[in-house]
Amino acid sequence: MVDVLVLGAMQSAVYALLALGFTLIVGVGRLVNLAHGAFYAIGAYAAYTLVVVWKVPLLLGAAAAVLFTGVVGVGVERILIRPVRTSVMAVLILTLVFALLTEQLLYAAYGYTSRNIPAFTTATLQLFGVSVPGQRVVTFGVAAILVAALWVYVYHTPAGTAILAVAQDREAALYMGIDVDRVTRVTTGASAALAGAAGVLTSPLLVVSPHMWLLPLVKSFAIVILGGLGSIPGSLLASLVVGYAETAVSYFLTSALADLVPLLLILGMLLVRPTGLLGRHLEA
Amino acid sequence: MRFAATGLALAFCLAAALTVLPPGVAQGSVVKVGAPGPLQLGVGQGILYGLQLAAGEINARGGILGRKLTVIPEDEAETPEVGIAAIRKLLEQDKVDVLIGGQTSGVTLAQLPHIARARVIYLGVGAASPLITEHVRRDYNTYKYIFRVSPLNSTYLGIGLADFLDEFVRGELKLTRIAILGENLIWVQGVLPALERRLAEKRGLEIVYKELFDVRITDFSPIFTKIRSSGAQFLVPIVSHASSDVMAKAFASLRMPIPWGGIDVKSQEGDHCEKLGGAPIGQIVLFGTPPLRVPLTPKTIPFFDKYVEKFRREPVYTSFGAYDALYIYKEAVERARSFDPERVIPQLERTNYIGTGARIAFDEAHDLRYGPGYARLHYVQWQDGCRRALIWPKEVATGRYVALPWMR
Numbered sequence: 001m002v003d004v005l006v007l008g009a010m011q012s013a014v015y016a017l018l019a020l021g022f023t024l025i026v027g028v029g030r031l032v033n034l035a036h037g038a039f040y041a042i043g044a045y046a047a048y049t050l051v052v053v054w055k056v057p058l059l060l061g062a063a064a065a066v067l068f069t070g071v072v073g074v075g076v077e078r079i080l081i082r083p084v085r086t087s088v089m090a091v092l093i094l095t096l097v098f099a100l101l102t103e104q105l106l107y108a109a110y111g112y113t114s115r116n117i118p119a120f121t122t123a124t125l126q127l128f129g130v131s132v133p134g135q136r137v138v139t140f141g142v143a144a145i146l147v148a149a150l151w152v153y154v155y156h157t158p159a160g161t162a163i164l165a166v167a168q169d170r171e172a173a174l175y176m177g178i179d180v181d182r183v184t185r186v187t188t189g190a191s192a193a194l195a196g197a198a199g200v201l202t203s204p205l206l207v208v209s210p211h212m213w214l215l216p217l218v219k220s221f222a223i224v225i226l227g228g229l230g231s232i233p234g235s236l237l238a239s240l241v242v243g244y245a246e247t248a249v250s251y252f253l254t255s256a257l258a259d260l261v262p263l264l265l266i267l268g269m270l271l272v273r274p275t276g277l278l279g280r281h282l283e284a
Numbered sequence: 285m286r287f288a289a290t291g292l293a294l295a296f297c298l299a300a301a302l303t304v305l306p307p308g309v310a311q312g313s314v315v316k317v318g319a320p321g322p323l324q325l326g327v328g329q330g331i332l333y334g335l336q337l338a339a340g341e342i343n344a345r346g347g348i349l350g351r352k353l354t355v356i357p358e359d360e361a362e363t364p365e366v367g368i369a370a371i372r373k374l375l376e377q378d379k380v381d382v383l384i385g386g387q388t389s390g391v392t393l394a395q396l397p398h399i400a401r402a403r404v405i406y407l408g409v410g411a412a413s414p415l416i417t418e419h420v421r422r423d424y425n426t427y428k429y430i431f432r433v434s435p436l437n438s439t440y441l442g443i444g445l446a447d448f449l450d451e452f453v454r455g456e457l458k459l460t461r462i463a464i465l466g467e468n469l470i471w472v473q474g475v476l477p478a479l480e481r482r483l484a485e486k487r488g489l490e491i492v493y494k495e496l497f498d499v500r501i502t503d504f505s506p507i508f509t510k511i512r513s514s515g516a517q518f519l520v521p522i523v524s525h526a527s528s529d530v531m532a533k534a535f536a537s538l539r540m541p542i543p544w545g546g547i548d549v550k551s552q553e554g555d556h557c558e559k560l561g562g563a564p565i566g567q568i569v570l571f572g573t574p575p576l577r578v579p580l581t582p583k584t585i586p587f588f589d590k591y592v593e594k595f596r597r598e599p600v601y602t603s604f605g606a607y608d609a610l611y612i613y614k615e616a617v618e619r620a621r622s623f624d625p626e627r628v629i630p631q632l633e634r635t636n637y638i639g640t641g642a643r644i645a646f647d648e649a650h651d652l653r654y655g656p657g658y659a660r661l662h663y664v665q666w667q668d669g670c671r672r673a674l675i676w677p678k679e680v681a682t683g684r685y686v687a688l689p690w691m692r
Binding site: 003004007010011112113114115116117118119122124130131132133134135136204205206207215246247250251254255256258259 | 324325326468495496497498500501502503505506507509510512513527529530533534537538539555559560561563
């Protein structure tokens with residue numbers, strides 16, 4: 001049982017990192033941004049290029065990769081999303097095209113061979129008697145810091161208040177003098193940076209490959225729907241639910257069923273409580 | 285008058301020769317060799333490179349019955365729908381004379397009806413499911429075009445793996461409790477029953493853990509945690525399509541306290557260890573023909589050297605298979621003196637060819653023969669510094685087994 005508690009926490013942290021960025025953009029920007037998985041891949045490839053190809057020190061390269069992904073996110077918002085933001089369908093299509101284009105560009109630039117990013121640590125730690133790769137502990141720690149920082153930023157700073165105001169009522173925020181475009185831009189950049197951070201932190205445990213964007217996007221979707229669209233506490237809770245449920249199914253039943261878990265949870269949630277765990281109705 | 289008679293005689297002889305020579309000789313057209321495979325992967329590229337090397341050599345010596353060869357690759361992307369599209373393109377659009385390739389059993393099985401309908405010879409070099417050649421056994425007239433040049437089918441892989449576990453793991457390492465971790469795919473379902481049956485016959489080894497996992501899995505921590513607490517002393521992975529990079533990383537980062545070895549196709553690639561950042565993985569990998577410069581037959585080292593010189597990388601198992609397959613086809617066509625599949629197939633059935641890794645012959649189901657004098661299995665270990673050593677069978681070993689760094 002302790003095994004599941006420890007391993008589930010590690011997995012949940014990764015999901016929280018992924019889903020928080022997605023929930024920000026859905027809740028604040030009212031945008032279903034299908035480029036979110038692409039940002040995850042861009043972060044990983046940027047780190048690979050900086051650290052492995054250009055031999056930049058790991059920490060510096062990782063930070064630069066996250067920053068770069070945030071800048072790409074801002075660019076996507078400015079160039080692709082803003083001109084069509086009133087059309088949900090156009091945003092969906094354009095961001096999906098961006099994700100597919102990113103995949104093809106990565107294929108062209110790096111080939112089909114999977115790549116490796118060195119781990120931040122190769123140590124193995126014992127947590128409550130459970131062996132955990134040091135890299136997973138680093139990922140957990142950084143995820144916890146980023147989540148806490150995001151929480152403080154959104155709920156305890158004037159800029160965060162503006163974000164919440166835009167999330168609550170975009171038009172009212174506009175009338176109150178809030179620069180809605182700027183808030184959306186900052187939110188998209190932060191969302192992309194969080195996805196990039198997830199890519200940088202998890203890639204040493206996985207591999208870097210051009211099609212790596214899809215699964216994180218699906219998982220982010222599942223968590224955000226489960227937690228309630230636009231709810232940061234809801235996404236955190238859903239990350240824990242999905243992370244622990246997958247780990248428990250893998251541990252007690254079989255890993256072959258682990259990927260079914262988020263889908264079943266979404267299905268159940270949509271049937272029982274369509275607004276999600278802590279969600280509210282979104283108005284167009 | 286005398287010159288005229290001689291000229292007439294020569295003309296007659298030439299005409300007679302043209303009537304008895306197969307159409308291809310007279311036409312002088314190219315022989316199209318279709319190469320279906322997962323071309324984005326090392327094993328797929330191995331098919332293509334093996335064929336290109338053989339075709340280049342054969343063309344340099346005049347081709348097959350005077351016809352030059354051209355290799356037409358087509359990506360089957362490890363999915364049945366793409367695989368069917370690839371095979372139909374090769375058959376219907378390119379109108380290939382022979383197909384040499386394949387790597388994913390599920391894809392090859394989906395392609396079989398199309399190949400049989402087109403009546404084109406297919407020499408498989410990558411897929412291991414016994415169901416592929418079982419088609420030949422069950423319905424010879426329809427599926428007689430299908431042969432497997434490599435690898436050994438998964439039943440033989442299971443038997444051979446069990447023998448290795450008994451002789452090396454139990455006999456040499458003195459370990460008796462094993463865990464089996466396989467991907468949940470059709471070819472593994474061929475390996476497992478044979479492996480378990482053989483282990484039951486051997487009686488010295490106990491399977492204490494067994495799991496078939498989804499190939500898309502990215503978190504191996506729960507599985508390895510379970511294996512660790514199962515009391516297993518040796519881990520046997522059986523994977524080909526899953527991300528073995530991720531599995532190996534998890535194994536190394538958790539410092540799993542048990543040695544491991546089995547079937548792991550992606551870890552057969554020469555850059556596998558480098559892709560993992562040089563992590564010490566200590567994995568023992570089963571090979572039909574190990575990608576090492578070891579003289580298994582008189583052709584192994586010449587092939588190895590030519591391959592490395594031409595492609596700047598080491599061959600994988602499909603490279604050996606594809607290279608041999610094209611030569612086997614060449615010899616069968618030359619014996620048949622025809623490219624007509626109906627005449628080439630009986631000649632292919634009589635194949636007794638010393639390949640790059642072993643003597644190659646086919647059984648009544650057109651499957652690669654296994655056993656003394658024919659193809660056998662070899663075990664290579666990834667050792668420190670990303671070096672590889674052939675550790676089993678002993679008589680061809682190039683090095684000794686080395687314990688995992690954290691267990692020394």
